[in-house]
């Protein structure tokens with residue numbers, strides 16, 4: 001895998017700054033209420049790790065794993081593997097973290113799952129990146145870090161064929 005042909009789209013400093021802004025908005029919204037943060041593996045791992053350390057309310061973190069991508073650069077259009085083991089979220093504030101929302105199918109699947117199974121106090125969806133162009137659902141993130149156009153982006157948790165998740169910036173290939 002040639003790691004050199006990635007062009008920088010969003011720098012490490014820009015990411016750091018934006019994470020602080022997102023966390024500030026969340027700190028204000030939740031005040032000091034407890035929040036169950038749900039990190040969608042694998043892509044949101046870096047974003048979640050950085051974001052939760054800026055949150056000031058009591059936080060619990062849970063992990064779920066959904067995948068809708070094959071090995072190529074387009075969404076398969078369906079959620080094809082699922083691993084969801086969540087505690088009881090009734091009466092809890094739930095904050096879902098995803099790496100990127102593209103078609104919105106993964107997010108919709110997850111939001112529907114939570115709505116069907118729990119009566120939460122609140123359910124919010126935050127995507128680090130928002131790729132609005134290919135949306136196939138009416139999903140709009142409550143919070144997002146950056147908007148991206150039709151580029152296939154990697155880094156900061158996002159992968160291409162499993163690689164590039166460890167880049168400190170968002171790049172495109």
Ligand code: IMP
Pocket residue numbers: 043068069075098099100101102103104105106107131151152153154158159160
């Ligand atoms: P959706 O279900 O089509 O919204 O796709 C969401 C998932 O597709 C994300 O969680 C990513 O894993 C993956 N994805 C979509 N666009 C990109 C991209 O540009 N780079 C890397 N992964 C992507």
Ligand code: MG
Pocket residue numbers: 043069158159
């Ligand atoms: Mg992925």
